[in-house]
Amino acid sequence: MNNLVVRMSGISKVFPGTIALDGVDLSLTKGEVLGLIGANGAGKSTLVNVLAGILKPDSGTIEIHGEQIEVRSPREAQLKGIAFVQQEIATFATLTVAENIFIQDFPTHRTLLKRGEMRTKSREMLDRLGCYFGVDDDVETLSTGDRQMVTIARALMSNPSVLILDEPTSSLSVNEKNRLMTVVKQLRDQGVTFIFISHYLSEVFSICDRIVVMRNGVVAGSGTIAEVTMQQAVEWMIGAANSQQPTRRSNMELGDVALDVRNLNRLGVLDDVSFQARRGEVVGVWGLMGSGRTELARALVGLDPVDSGTVAILEGSELLPKRSSRRRNLFGYVPEDRRQEGLFLPLSVKQNIGIVGLKGLSRFGLVLRKKENSLAEQFIKRLGIRVSNMDQQVRTLSGGNQQKVVLARWVAVGPPVYVLDEPMRGLDIGAKAQIRELISELASAGMTIVVIDSELSELKLVADRYIVMRRGRVVAELGHDADEHNLMSVAAGAENLT
Amino acid sequence: MEDSSLKTRNLLRRDFGPIAGALWERRIKVLYVLTIVGILAFLSITVENFATLQNFTNVLNQSAVLGVLVVGMTFVLVGAGIDLSMPATMAFSAIIGTMYMDGGGGPGVAVLIMLGVGAAIGLINGISTGWLQMIPFVVTLAMMTVVFGAAVWITKSVSVTGVSELLVELFATRIGPIQVSVIGLALITFVASVVMGQSTLGRRLYAVGINPRAARAARINDGNLILVTYVISGLMAATAGVFIMSRFGSASANMGTDQIVLDVISAAVVGGVSIYGGVGKPYAAVLGAVFITAISNATNLMGIEYSTTLVIKGAVIVFFVALDTARRRTSGGSASS
Numbered sequence: 138m139n140n141l142v143v144r145m146s147g148i149s150k151v152f153p154g155t156i157a158l159d160g161v162d163l164s165l166t167k168g169e170v171l172g173l174i175g176a177n178g179a180g181k182s183t184l185v186n187v188l189a190g191i192l193k194p195d196s197g198t199i200e201i202h203g204e205q206i207e208v209r210s211p212r213e214a215q216l217k218g219i220a221f222v223q224q225e226i227a228t229f230a231t232l233t234v235a236e237n238i239f240i241q242d243f244p245t246h247r248t249l250l251k252r253g254e255m256r257t258k259s260r261e262m263l264d265r266l267g268c269y270f271g272v273d274d275d276v277e278t279l280s281t282g283d284r285q286m287v288t289i290a291r292a293l294m295s296n297p298s299v300l301i302l303d304e305p306t307s308s309l310s311v312n313e314k315n316r317l318m319t320v321v322k323q324l325r326d327q328g329v330t331f332i333f334i335s336h337y338l339s340e341v342f343s344i345c346d347r348i349v350v351m352r353n354g355v356v357a358g359s360g361t362i363a364e365v366t367m368q369q370a371v372e373w374m375i376g377a378a379n380s381q382q383p384t385r386r387s388n389m390e391l392g393d394v395a396l397d398v399r400n401l402n403r404l405g406v407l408d409d410v411s412f413q414a415r416r417g418e419v420v421g422v423w424g425l426m427g428s429g430r431t432e433l434a435r436a437l438v439g440l441d442p443v444d445s446g447t448v449a450i451l452e453g454s455e456l457l458p459k460r461s462s463r464r465r466n467l468f469g470y471v472p473e474d475r476r477q478e479g480l481f482l483p484l485s486v487k488q489n490i491g492i493v494g495l496k497g498l499s500r501f502g503l504v505l506r507k508k509e510n511s512l513a514e515q516f517i518k519r520l521g522i523r524v525s526n527m528d529q530q531v532r533t534l535s536g537g538n539q540q541k542v543v544l545a546r547w548v549a550v551g552p553p554v555y556v557l558d559e560p561m562r563g564l565d566i567g568a569k570a571q572i573r574e575l576i577s578e579l580a581s582a583g584m585t586i587v588v589i590d591s592e593l594s595e596l597k598l599v600a601d602r603y604i605v606m607r608r609g610r611v612v613a614e615l616g617h618d619a620d621e622h623n624l625m626s627v628a629a630g631a632e633n634l635t
Numbered sequence: 636m637e638d639s640s641l642k643t644r645n646l647l648r649r650d651f652g653p654i655a656g657a658l659w660e661r662r663i664k665v666l667y668v669l670t671i672v673g674i675l676a677f678l679s680i681t682v683e684n685f686a687t688l689q690n691f692t693n694v695l696n697q698s699a700v701l702g703v704l705v706v707g708m709t710f711v712l713v714g715a716g717i718d719l720s721m722p723a724t725m726a727f728s729a730i731i732g733t734m735y736m737d738g739g740g741g742p743g744v745a746v747l748i749m750l751g752v753g754a755a756i757g758l759i760n761g762i763s764t765g766w767l768q769m770i771p772f773v774v775t776l777a778m779m780t781v782v783f784g785a786a787v788w789i790t791k792s793v794s795v796t797g798v799s800e801l802l803v804e805l806f807a808t809r810i811g812p813i814q815v816s817v818i819g820l821a822l823i824t825f826v827a828s829v830v831m832g833q834s835t836l837g838r839r840l841y842a843v844g845i846n847p848r849a850a851r852a853a854r855i856n857d858g859n860l861i862l863v864t865y866v867i868s869g870l871m872a873a874t875a876g877v878f879i880m881s882r883f884g885s886a887s888a889n890m891g892t893d894q895i896v897l898d899v900i901s902a903a904v905v906g907g908v909s910i911y912g913g914v915g916k917p918y919a920a921v922l923g924a925v926f927i928t929a930i931s932n933a934t935n936l937m938g939i940e941y942s943t944t945l946v947i948k949g950a951v952i953v954f955f956v957a958l959d960t961a962r963r964r965t966s967g968g969s970a971s972s
Contacts, residue, residue, distance in 0.1 A: 440851060465854055472852050479852065481845045483913065492842055492853050495835045502834050546853065 172345030282313025392416030421600025439464030537568025707871025715912025726891025737797025757869020844913030
């Protein structure tokens with residue numbers, strides 16, 4: 138084909154511990170909108186990062202307009218006509234719209250800015266995009282959608298042949314989304330090629346000409362919109378049915394409602410979230426990236442503020458609403474990023490285990506060595522944490538053992554409700570199984586557990602039922618019998634078709 | 636050109652694995668100690684009368700005030716803050732105490748009043764930084780200016796006298812060649828070491844300094860802890876005020892010039908306290924104070940001008956901060972936020 142703009146062949150990229158891309162081929166033709174979809178960690182972002190010169194592939198070739206090139210930096214990619222609008226809206230709040238649009242390449246005359254030129258060119262570009270805000274406005278006065286238009290205008294200044302949009306709609310209102318769609322169509326008709334990354338199938342199917350579905354670093358399927366149905370796309374996202382059997386607890390008895398969340402709101406983050414969980418129950422929170430899962434977790438445990446809503450916890454025989462400052466001392470919380478938020482890396486294993494229950498290990502404000510040691514010893518044994526000794530710095534442990542240390546500090550103080558955010562992320566299969574076992578054990582002992590996991594097959598192994606989130610809302614509560622297809626469809630906004 | 640700069644950057648940002656990281660950390664520690672020993676050895680050889688027992692006890696006696704200040708600063712630095720107002724607080728509390736005694740007040744009450752003044756200033760610093768999340772550098776810089784200004788104002792920039800003879804005599808007492816203030820410093824260092832090393836407060840403070848986000852997630856009230864560290868530094872500043880006032884029998888605003896701030900911070904970084912928080916031991920910081928005092932002492936003996944001494948001390952700080960930064964990078968210590 139003559140109008141082939143980009144051809145990537147056999148692109149592979151390995152990160153420590155994972156193969157992010159495994160021989161991926163991708164071609165783009167002039168004036169098409171390609172929808173790139175896939176579950177979390179499927180490799181979409183890695184692939185476009187390679188194309189945009191942010192990551193260097195380990196192998197594979199890239200051709201642009203038939204010429205094989207090496208894209209060594211974002212700058213070089215831009216010169217070759219590849220522009221990338223990243224998911225995080227990167228604007229400079231206190232600079233003007235025109236300054237933001239030209240930030241990568243200010244027009245100058247003997248080192249002085251040519252403000253007039255910046256203004257007129259910005260105006261032209263914004264008119265093309267159908268935007269009516271002023272070029273001299275400070276970006277901080279604009280809405281999120283308008284800011285995104287500024288970043289798109291910035292990307293278009295280099296007159297690219299390919300424009301990559303990574304999750305462009307995730308923080309937009311309905312009107313802003315519609316405007317974006319119009320702009321995309323318009324530019325496509327002018328010959329710009331798009332890569333449109335999204336989790337939301339309905340969006341992809343309404344705007345794209347062709348889709349490519351990725352899973353675990355490979356292309357799981359592709360086709361034109363006319364050929365592919367949403368169900369087919371969902372199947373590709375999930376992959377072959379998982380044969381692993383859930384570690385069901387024998388004799389599962391659910392107790393009283395132990396956690397009652399009502400109408401939790403936080404502007405732009407959580408939208409009227411309500412759900413309940415019982416004693417002895419493992420509730421899986423499922424949703425794609427940006428659905429508000431982590432935000433919900435942090436709000437539940439009182440680390441982030443909420444605008445309105447209540448969280449009540451069972452005490453004795455009553456559900457009592459608790460303020461966020463109190464909740465911090467009632468929940469057990471395993472954060473998403475264990476190195477940045479979970480552990481004190483230079484401190485010892487022993488100190489990391491003891492830190493939450495420090496009061497119980499002390500007398501007159503002094504930590505009792507004996508108590509601290511025996512607690513650490515007990516949990517190192519109980520959770521099978523592999524250490525050479527308990528005074529070893531926790532940063533020298535493997536990921537699985539680090540995660541067990543984080544869990545140990547909570548189990549040591551025995552909170553009635555646990556919120557576990559990605560407790561198995563990055564662990565090997567053995568460690569995952571051990572964490573799952575521990576979760577079951579805690580539930581069997583009558584604890585209530587809310588668990589978030591990006592890997593659906595993994596979540597299915599621990600959760601008794603599911604709440605599904607999308608754009609900060611709970612869009613469905615599904616029972617234990619929900620299959621991966623249901624869950625993925627609801628999370629991706631294709632539920633009306635199943 | 637672009638390629639090579641990228642390479643250098645990657646080299647600097649190299650993510651050491653846990654084991655290689657520990658190795659580097661040890662090398663940096665060795666470098667710390669070697670540098671200190673090297674400088675002291677150099678001074679011993681080149682400076683006449685430096686390496687004598689007489690001079691050593693001199694240095695020790697002179698370092699008591701700086702030592703007390705740096706113990707207080709260690710608490711604040713470990714919590715990832717900084718207290719620039721300590722020397723001003725020291726001078727101000729000494730002035731208040733001296734004026735009170737000059738007006739006929741007893742030394743015991745005077746000392747209590749001074750500690751109260753220090754704690755109050757620390758409390759304001761602590762509320763601003765710990766609760767209101769203001770930037771420690773700015774808050775304590777402003778506090779330094781306010782307190783120093785107040786000290787100049789109430790003394791009309793002359794020195795005030797009238798310190799109780801009892802205190803002057805107590806602090807002039809020597810046990811062998813060692814002054815009482817050195818014993819006081821030793822006691823304070825011991826208590827501070829127990830608090831930092833053994834208490835729940837110390838344990839939580841290291842946790843907050845290493846990673847405030849993880850600390851919050853682990854049920855630690857970081858705001859209150861930070862507040863407490865500034866109260867401690869205020870109390871230590873006042874204690875240093877008692878020492879210095881008793882040694883001179885007088886007090887003046889000039890006791891708390893910003894030059895002393897530099898000495899306190901130098902002593903802390905030389906003593907291995909990280910300016911990034913989460914790392915540092917009181918006893919080591921006190922050894923840092925002795926080292927800094929020794930440098931002042933040596934430049935004195937050599938007859939080097941004061942301005943040159945400043946240049947040397949400034950260079951020493953930059954060097955040790957560089958080591959601190961290198962250590963932090965290899966240990967992958969604290970989180971960025």
